[in-house]
Amino acid sequence: MNQTRKSPVIRPGPGQVWNQSSSSTSNSNSGSIYVLQRSQSEQKKKRSIFSLIVRVLTCRGDIAHVAEDHAQTASIQYSSRTSLRSSKKLYQSASSTPSRASDGPQGTDELSFEDISKATGNFSASNIIGQGGFGIVYKATLKNGSVVAIKRAKKDNYERGQPVEFKNEIQTLSKIEHLNLVRFYGYIEHGDERIILVEYVANGTLREHLDGKCGNGLEIGERLDIMIDVAHAITYLHTYTDQPIIHRDIKSSNILITDKLRAKVADFGFARISVEDPTATHISTQVKGTAGYLDPEYLSTYQLTDRSDVYSFGVLLVELVTGRLPIELNKAPSEKLTTKWALQRLKGGEVVLAMDPKLRRNPASLMVVEKVLRLARQCVAPTRQLRPSMKRCAEILWRIRKDFHEHNDVMAAANHSVQVAPQMGAIKNRREFFGIEDSGNQRFQSA
Known part of the structure; x- marks a missing residue:
C-alpha cells in the first residue's frame, strides 16, 4: 500500500512563502499542488518597474537596439529573482513580445493528482513529449484548456530512497525566474508519485x-x-x-x-x-x-x-x-x-x-x-x-x-546597387557600340 510521504522542506526566499492550496478533492491521498506565492506589497512594488525589468531580463527588443548603437561592447544588466506575476495565481511564460507577460494557466493551485492524470489522458503515451534521467515529460491540457508540461519522476528512484533530483529541481526552480528559463508552476506528491508542473514550450528542442x-x-x-x-x-x-x-x-x-x-x-x-x-x-x-x-x-x-x-x-x-x-x-x-x-x-x-x-x-x-x-x-x-x-x-x-546585422545591411545596399547599375550600363552599350536607340515605337529586348 502506498503511503503519502511528507513534502520536501523548501526554504523560501525573502518575501516568499510556500502555501499548500486546498485540493480539489477531500481525499487526503489525492495529493495537492504546492505553489509559490508572494506578498501583495512585494507585488505592487515590483509591478511598478515591470516593463523595465522585462526588457532587462530578456535583453531583447529596445534594449538590444540601444546596446547595438554603442561602439563599445554591451554590458548586460539583470534583475535578481524578479517576479513577473501580478497576482497570486501562477502565470504561464511571457508572450513572444519581450516587453509584456501574458496570463497563463489559471487555477493550477487547485489541482490534484487525479486532475493531472485526466489532463494527460491517464499518462497516455500519445502525450509524451520527452524523457530523461528524471522521468517522462507529458503534455497536459487542464480543465480550462490551458496547456502545461508534466514531469513525472521514475518510481524506482523513490523505491531506492533517492528522491534527490526531484527535491533538487523544485528547490532550484523555486528560486529562479527569467524569460529564457522554463517557468515553474508547482509540484505534487501523491503516494509514490512525484510530479513537477512547468511551462509547456511547443516547438521542440x-x-x-x-x-x-x-x-x-x-x-x-x-x-x-x-x-x-x-x-x-x-x-x-x-x-x-x-x-x-x-x-x-x-x-x-x-x-x-x-x-x-x-x-x-x-x-x-x-x-x-x-x-x-x-x-x-x-x-x-x-x-x-x-x-x-x-x-x-x-x-x-x-x-x-x-x-x-x-x-x-x-x-x-x-x-x-x-x-x-x-x-x-x-x-x-x-x-x-x-x-x-x-x-x-x-x-x-x-x-x-x-x-x-x-x-x-x-x-x-x-x-x-x-x-x-x-x-x-x-x-x-x-x-x-x-x-x-x-x-x-x-x-x-x-x-x-x-x-x-551590419554586414547584412552593407550586402543589401551593395546588391541594390548591382541591380541598378547593369541596367544603365546596358542602355549605354546599346547606344554607343551597336547604335541601337530605345524609342516609343521600338524597344530593345535582351534574349
Whole structure:
C-alpha cells in the first residue's frame, strides 16, 4: 500500500512563502499542488518597474537596439529573482513580445493528482513529449484548456530512497525566474508519485531543430539569437540569483525552442546551488552531466565551478555552428570529437569545412561561424582560470550579432546597387557600340 510521504522542506526566499492550496478533492491521498506565492506589497512594488525589468531580463527588443548603437561592447544588466506575476495565481511564460507577460494557466493551485492524470489522458503515451534521467515529460491540457508540461519522476528512484533530483529541481526552480528559463508552476506528491508542473514550450528542442526533426532549419541569425538567449539564462543563474546556481547539464536537448525561435533552458535535475561561503572557490561533488559536454577538469578533480557550465556552453556553441553532436561515433576517428575537430578547422583557416551543411555559405555567415568558434575555443580551455565568465560570453555574442546585422545591411545596399547599375550600363552599350536607340515605337529586348 502506498503511503503519502511528507513534502520536501523548501526554504523560501525573502518575501516568499510556500502555501499548500486546498485540493480539489477531500481525499487526503489525492495529493495537492504546492505553489509559490508572494506578498501583495512585494507585488505592487515590483509591478511598478515591470516593463523595465522585462526588457532587462530578456535583453531583447529596445534594449538590444540601444546596446547595438554603442561602439563599445554591451554590458548586460539583470534583475535578481524578479517576479513577473501580478497576482497570486501562477502565470504561464511571457508572450513572444519581450516587453509584456501574458496570463497563463489559471487555477493550477487547485489541482490534484487525479486532475493531472485526466489532463494527460491517464499518462497516455500519445502525450509524451520527452524523457530523461528524471522521468517522462507529458503534455497536459487542464480543465480550462490551458496547456502545461508534466514531469513525472521514475518510481524506482523513490523505491531506492533517492528522491534527490526531484527535491533538487523544485528547490532550484523555486528560486529562479527569467524569460529564457522554463517557468515553474508547482509540484505534487501523491503516494509514490512525484510530479513537477512547468511551462509547456511547443516547438521542440534545439537538438530536434538541428537534426531537422522540427522546424524548417535554423539560419545563422536564428542560431545567434539562441546562443544569446542561453547565455543570458546561464548568466542569470550564475550572477543574479540570491545564491549562484550551476546548471551542470547544459546541452541542446535541454534547450527548448519557442514558436518565435527563441530559447528557454530547461531541466534542473542536476543543478547545484553554490555554498554560502564567499571564500569558497569550488564545490566538491559527485560528477553529473552528459558525455561530450562535461568539463574535463571537473571530471578529473570533482571540483565544480560556474566555469563548468561555461565549458558546456562552449560545446553547445560548436554544436550550433556545425550541426553535429558533441560525439559522432559514426564519423572518422579524427572527427568523432566534434569540438576538437571543429577547432582544428578553425586553426587551419578552414572554417567553411566546419559549417553545418544546412547553413547558407556567404561572407556574413562565415564571419559569424569563425567568431563563434573563437569564443568556443575560449570556453573549452583546459582550466577554469582561462575561461571567460558567462556574462562575458553574452557580451561577445552581442557584438557578433551586431557585426552580423551590419554586414547584412552593407550586402543589401551593395546588391541594390548591382541591380541598378547593369541596367544603365546596358542602355549605354546599346547606344554607343551597336547604335541601337530605345524609342516609343521600338524597344530593345535582351534574349
